[in-house]
Amino acid sequence: MLDRYPLLSRLSLMLACLASLSAALFVSAGVAARLESLALAQPDGDAAARLAGVGLIQVVLMFLFVAGCGLILRTAWKVLAVRTDLALARVAAHTAGAVAAPAGGIDEIDRLVRSLDSVAAQLAGRLADGERLSRHAREQERFAARSLEFIYRACANLAENSASAPWLTTLLEDMADCLQAHCCSLALLDPVAEGLGVPAVLGAPRLARLLDEFDADELARSGGLRRSVAGPDGEIVELAVPVRDADNIYGVLIVEARGDFLFESRHRRLVDAVAGLFALSLGNLQRNQRRRRLALMDERSAIAGELHDSLAQALSYMKLQIARLQLEIGRSCSACAPGGTVLDISGEIKTGLDSAYRHLRELLSAFRTSMPPGGLQQALREVVEELSARAGTEIGLDYRLGDVPLSANEEFHLLQIVREALTNVVRHARADHALIRLERDEDGEVLVLVEDDGRGIQPDNGGEGHHGVSIMHERARQLGGSLTLDEGAGGAGTCVEVRFRPRSAPG
Template sequence: MVESIRRQFTRSVTSTITWSIMAIMVVALLSIFVSYWITEQGELDGQAINLSGSLRMQTYRIGLASHQQDNQALRTHLENLAVTWNSSLFAPLAQRGDDTELSRAFTLANNHWQEQVKPLFERILSLSGDEKQQATTTLLPLLDRQVVLTDKLVYQFQLRAESRNQRLRLIQVLGLFTIVCVGSLVFYVLRERLDRPLKELTHAADRFRRGDLNQRVNLSVNDELGLLADIFNRMGDAIGKTYEELEQRVASRTRDLQQQTKALQFLLDTSGTIMSAYHTPVNYRQIVRNLGQLIEHQDIEVCLFTEEGNQPYYHQNAFGTAKDCSQRDCNDCRSTSCNTTQTEMTFPITRDSKQFGLLTLHTKNTASEWEQQLIQSTADQIALALTLTEQKQLDRKVATLDERNVIARELHDSLAQALSYLKIQVTRLQKTTEKGRYDLQEPIITELKEGLASAYKQLRELLTTFRLKLDETGLEGALVQTTDSLSERSAMKVTLDYQLQDIPLSPSEEIHLLQIVREAGQNAINHSDGSHLHIEFCRLLDDQILMVISDDGVGMPDDPTKLNHYGLAIMQERARNLNGRLDITSKPGAGTTIRLKFTPDVISLRRAS
C-alpha cells in the first residue's frame, strides 16, 4: 500500500534523503580511496629516495676501496651496488621507458654505471702495477660523473614525491569542497522539501489545536508531505463540517431546551396558581393569556360548560373577544364532530372521564408537537383546578353538614334537655295554679330560675365551642388559648404538655382533639371541684398518639353516662371518628383521668405504603 502510494509521487521525500546521503557517502569514499592510494604511493617514493641516496654512498665507498686498492672490499661494494641497481623499486623505471625526467635521470645514471663505470672497475680488479694506477686515475672523473647523475636521480625522486603530496592535498581540498557543495545542496533540498513543509504543517496543527478549524496548509509539492497536507486539509474540512453541524444541533437543542424550560416554568407557575387559589377563583383567562404569549399564538379560547348544560358558563379569549357560539350546542363540542381542522385545533379539558370544557386554538398554521403537548398539559391543569374547586365545594358541604350534626348533638345533649326540664317545670307550675296550690309554686319557680341559669350557661358554652377555629399556630396554639380561657374562668390551675411537634395532624384530627379537650376541660372546671387540671399529648413507641386529661377533683359517679350534660357521649363519638379508643377512669375523691389513644392518618398512610 505504501509503495503503491509512493509510486504516484514524481519526487519522494524519502528518495531525496536517500540519494542525498548516498551522494555524500560516494564523494567521501572516493576522497578516502584516492587519498589512501596516493599515500601508498608516497611511501614507495620515500623508499625510492632512500635507495637512490644509498647509490651515492655506495659509489663513494667503491671509489674509496679502489683508492685504497682493497680488491676484496671493492668486489663486495660492487656486488651490493649491483643489487641496489636491480632493486624492484627501480624495475618500473627500467621497464616502462617513458619519456619523463625521472625515467631519463634513471636511464642516464644506470647506463653510465653499467656501460662505463662498472666495466672500468672490473678491469681495475684484473690489473696491477702502473696499469692499475693509470686506470684508477681515469676512474675518478667517471665517479664524479656518476655521483652527479645519482644526485639528479635522487632529486627527481624528491620532485615526484612532492608532486604526489601536492596532488594528495589538492584531492583532499577538492574532496572537501565537493562534500561541502553536496552537503549544502542536500541541506537546501531538505530545507525546501522537508523543513519548510514540516514547519507549515506544525504551525497549522498548532493553530488547529487552539481551535482555528479554518486553518489550512498550502503545499504544492507532489511528495509524502504534499499528501499529508492534502489529508490534513481534508480532515480540517471534515472536522469543520462536523463542528458546524454539531453547533447547529447544539443551537437547535438549546432552543428546544429553552422552550421546554419555559414550558415547565409556565406549568409550574400555573400549578402554583391553582394550588394557592383556595379562597379566590382561578383566573383562567390569565392562564390562557400566558400560554398564548409563550407559544406566540394570540387566538386561544377557553370554554367551560357543565355536563348537563348546552351553553358554556365561561367563555373567554386570551387577547380578544371570544367567538360567538350562542347558536351552537355544547353537545356538538363534546362529540367527535368538533375535531382539529386547518384553522382550528381543540383540546379537551377532562379529568377522570369528566369533561369540563375545551381549549381552542385558532391558527393558520398547524401548531408544532411541543406546542400541542403544552396546550394539552394546560388543559389538564385547568381540569385539575376545576376538579379541586369541585372537591373544595364538596368538602365545604360535608363540613357544613358535619358541623350541623355536631350543633344538633350539642343542642340535644345540653340545651334541649334543659329546655325539656324547664317545660316540665312550667307544666307543674300551671297545674298548681289550676288547683290553687300556690304554696307549691315557690320551689317550682326556684327550679325554673336554676334551670334557666343552667340553660343560659350551657348556651354560652356552646357558643364558645361553635366559635372555635384553628389559625396558623395550629393545634398547639389553639390548646394554649383553650387552657388560658379555662384558667381565666375558674380557680383551677391548668397545665399543658404538648409533645407532638414532629407529627403532622390533619385538620379534622386537630378539630376533634381540640373539641375533646374543651369538653373535658369544661366538665372538669364545672363539676370536679379540683385545684389542678393537666392536659398532655405525647407520641408512643408504636407511633400512636396518647392524650391524657386528668384532674384532682371529687371524681365521677358510678354511672357517668347518665349525666348527658358532661358531653361524654360526644367525646366517645369523636374518638370513634379518630379510629381511637377513649377510656375514662375515676375514683370518688381521687379525680378523673381521660385517656385517648389513636393512630394519626399520616402514620396509617405510611404503613399502608
C-alpha cells in the first residue's frame, strides 16, 4: 500500500520523527526540571553538571525539531502548491506541460499528472473529432443545399426549354460548380444528336479527357466507368454514367475531378439523378418529335388518299377522254385537218391535263414521303446517298441548323425543296459536284443553298425543270419565305437559294 503512495509514506516518516523529537524534548524538559530541583537542594553536588548536559541535549533536539518542521513545510509547499499548480496548468492548457512527469512515476502527484494528461489528450482528440464531424456535417449540408437548388433549376429548365446546346451546356456548368469538378461532359449517340439537332459532344468548361480514349457508344453500353489516372496537372478521377431510361440509351455523362476527390454515395446519387434528367428530357423530346411527325404523316397520307381517290382518278379519266376525242376528230371530222383550230385546242387541253396530272403525282409523292427518326438532317443524308449512288454526282451536305427549332411541317417543306433541287441537278444540270448548305444568318433567318457546277439554267424561264421550280416556289411561299435561282459561283452552274424565318424564331 505504501509503495503505491510514496509521498504519504515519506510524510508519515517525517511526522513520526517530529513526534519522537517532541517526546524527547518533553522527557528532557522533565529531567531538566528534576535536576534543577536537585541542584538547588545540593549546591555542591553533580546535579548542576548533569543539568548542563541535559540543556545541551535540549538545544540539539530543539534544533532538529525546527529543522524537521522546516523540511516538512518545504516539502508540503513544493508538493501541494508548486506541483499541483503545474498539474492544474497542464490540465487547463490541455497539453503535456513544461514539466513532464517521469515515465515510471515518483509519487501520487506524478500519476495524477499522467492521468490528467491522458484525460486532456482524450478530450483534445474528442474535440478534434467533433470539429471534424462538424465540418463534415456543414459540408454535407452545403452540398445538399447546392444539390437541391441545382436539381430545382434543372427541372425548371427541363419544363421550359427544349434540349438545345446552350441549355445542355448551362446544366453541365451548374453541375461542375455543384460538384466542384474540373469539368462535366455529355456525349450523345449519333442518332440521338442528329434527331435533336445538337452537337454530339458537349462540355463545360471543357470536354473530358476520357472522350479522347473511349467512344460514347462504348461507354454508354458498357455501363459506365470509374478510374483514377495521371493528368497534366496531377492525378484526376473520372466517372462515366450512362444516360438511359427503360427503353433507350442516349449517351453518357462524364465528370472529371481532382485526384483527392472521393465520389461518395451522395455525389454518385447526384450524377445519377442528372443522368436521369437528361434521359427524361431527351426521351420526351424524341417522343414528341416522333408524335408530331407521325401526326403530320397521317394527315398527309389521308390527304394523299383523298386526292388519289378523287382528283387523280378524275384527271386520269379526262386524259383518256381527250385521247379518244382527238382520235375521233381525226377520223370523222373532215374539216378538222391537221393544224386546224379544233385539233390545236384539243392538244392544248391534253397538255394541260398532262401537266395537272404530273403536278398531282408529285404532290401525292410528297404527301407520302416519311420523315426518319433522325429528323431533317438524317432525311437529307438519305436523299444525298440515294441520288449520289443513282446519278454518280458527288453531293456534299453542310448542315448547321443544330440549334434551330423547326416544326415538322417546315422540315417536310425543306426536305422536298432540296429533293426537287437535287433531282433537277441529276436530271438536267449534268453536274459533277453539288453542295447543300443549311445555316442560320445573323437576322435569325434560315438560309438553304443548293449549288452545282453543271450547265446552269436561265433564271427567267426556269429551264427544263420549270414544273419542279414552280412547286419549289410554292413551298417557299408556304414557309413564309422566298426562293431565288441564280448562277453558281464563278458564273458556272446553278444556285437555288431559299430564305425564311421559322415560326418558333422571334420576330
